[in-house]
Amino acid sequence: MRDQRGLTLVEVLAALAVVAVAAGAVAFGFSSSAKASRLRAGADWTVAVLRQAMRLSWTQQAPVQVQFRRGTMAVTVTVWDGARWTEVPDFFQRWLPGSAPPQGVAVSATSYPSDTLTITPAGLGLVSVEASAYMTEGEILLGLAGGGPTVTVTTLRDGNVRIF
Numbered sequence: 001m002r003d004q005r006g007l008t009l010v011e012v013l014a015a016l017a018v019v020a021v022a023a024g025a026v027a028f029g030f031s032s033s034a035k036a037s038r039l040r041a042g043a044d045w046t047v048a049v050l051r052q053a054m055r056l057s058w059t060q061q062a063p064v065q066v067q068f069r070r071g072t073m074a075v076t077v078t079v080w081d082g083a084r085w086t087e088v089p090d091f092f093q094r095w096l097p098g099s100a101p102p103q104g105v106a107v108s109a110t111s112y113p114s115d116t117l118t119i120t121p122a123g124l125g126l127v128s129v130e131a132s133a134y135m136t137e138g139e140i141l142l143g144l145a146g147g148g149p150t151v152t153v154t155t156l157r158d159g160n161v162r163i164f
Contacts, residue, residue: 073106
């Protein structure tokens with residue numbers, strides 16, 4: 001009888017199958033984690049935009065509107081000059097320098113009329129002393145290009161912003 005050493009073809013294939021399943025599980029976990037990270041970055045960027053818009057409103061002592069464009073992360077910021085809404089063309093350079101929305105994340109929906117949130121600073125007689133600003137209550141739903149999980153940014157009347 002010969003002394004045989006080595007692995008049979010069936011043993012090699014079984015080992016390769018185990019390695020392939022483990023690699024697939026790691027890749028799936030990494031993919032899910034990357035998606036969640038992009039969504040969170042989109043939500044954080046949206047919150048930063050809203051907070052800076054509140055700061056602009058307070059600094060100018062004028063109402064500010066933030067309009068979201070569905071299917072993108074494009075945002076238009078306008079300020080009430082007493083007669084009309086005027087776009088703030090340098091909003092991102094001045095109020096969020098070096099900031100850019102994450103790639104692959106877009107506004108799916110909002111609960112605001114015409115997708116526009118309005119912020120009114122305290123001191124215009126429209127807001128209680130306890131709040132720094134009045135903000136349209138509602139939600140901004142962010143999703144990934146191509147579908148998948150979503151995240152919700154919720155704005156409250158008292159100017160608070162929360163991510164769910």
